[in-house]
Amino acid sequence: MDKTKKLTSQRRDELFEILEGRFKKNMNRHKGISWEDVKSKLEADPIKLWSLNEMEITGGEPDVVVIDENTGEYAYFDCSAETPKGRRSICYDREALDSRKENKPATDAVTMAGEMGIELLTEVQYRELQKHGKFDLKTSSWVRTPDDIRKLGGAIFCDRRYDTVFVYHNGAESYYAARGFRGMLHI
Incomplete structure (x- = not known):
C-alpha cells in the first residue's frame, strides 16, 4: 500500500x-x-x-x-449542495489544460479525479444523483464526456435549473469559478 x-x-x-x-x-x-x-x-x-x-x-x-x-x-x-468548492475553476482534462496558452487553471477534472482515486460522474449518474436531492442550483459540474465529443474539442457539464437537469457543452479548455466536478467511488 x-x-x-x-x-x-x-x-x-x-x-x-x-x-x-x-x-x-x-x-x-x-x-x-x-x-x-x-x-x-x-x-x-x-x-x-x-x-x-x-x-x-x-x-x-x-x-x-x-x-x-x-x-x-x-x-x-x-452529495454537496453545490459542486465541491475544492474542485472548481478547472478545465476538463490534461489535453485541454495543455492546450491553453495563458491563464491556465491549476489542474483539470480528469487528472484531479484520477489522483483522488475516483471517477467523474457520467450524465446518467448525475441524473441519478438528482433523484436524491436538488444539486448544483448555482454551480455546474463537468461530467464524463463521450469520446466522440471530446475528440472534437468539447466536453459536457450538467446543472439543475428550473427544477430540471440540463446538459450543456463547452470547449474542454474552458473553466469557470462556478464549475467543478462531482465524483464517484465504488466500494
Whole structure:
C-alpha cells in the first residue's frame, strides 16, 4: 500500500464519524443498506477510505447513493449542495489544460479525479444523483464526456435549473469559478 495514501488513526476515526452521520441523516439515498455493511467494506480497503477522505476535504460531502445489484458494490457520490468548492475553476482534462496558452487553471477534472482515486460522474449518474436531492442550483459540474465529443474539442457539464437537469457543452479548455466536478467511488 502507498504510505502517502494512508490516513492516521485519528483522521480515520473522524472520517468514519462524518460518513456515518451523513449516512444516517440521509437514509432516503440508500434504502435497504446498513451502515455496518458499508463500514466493513471501507475497513477492508484503506485506499478507498483515503479516496473518500479526498472527496471530503475538497468539499464533496460523499454519501452512498446506489448499489450495483450485480457486484454488490456500493457507490459513493459527491452529495454537496453545490459542486465541491475544492474542485472548481478547472478545465476538463490534461489535453485541454495543455492546450491553453495563458491563464491556465491549476489542474483539470480528469487528472484531479484520477489522483483522488475516483471517477467523474457520467450524465446518467448525475441524473441519478438528482433523484436524491436538488444539486448544483448555482454551480455546474463537468461530467464524463463521450469520446466522440471530446475528440472534437468539447466536453459536457450538467446543472439543475428550473427544477430540471440540463446538459450543456463547452470547449474542454474552458473553466469557470462556478464549475467543478462531482465524483464517484465504488466500494
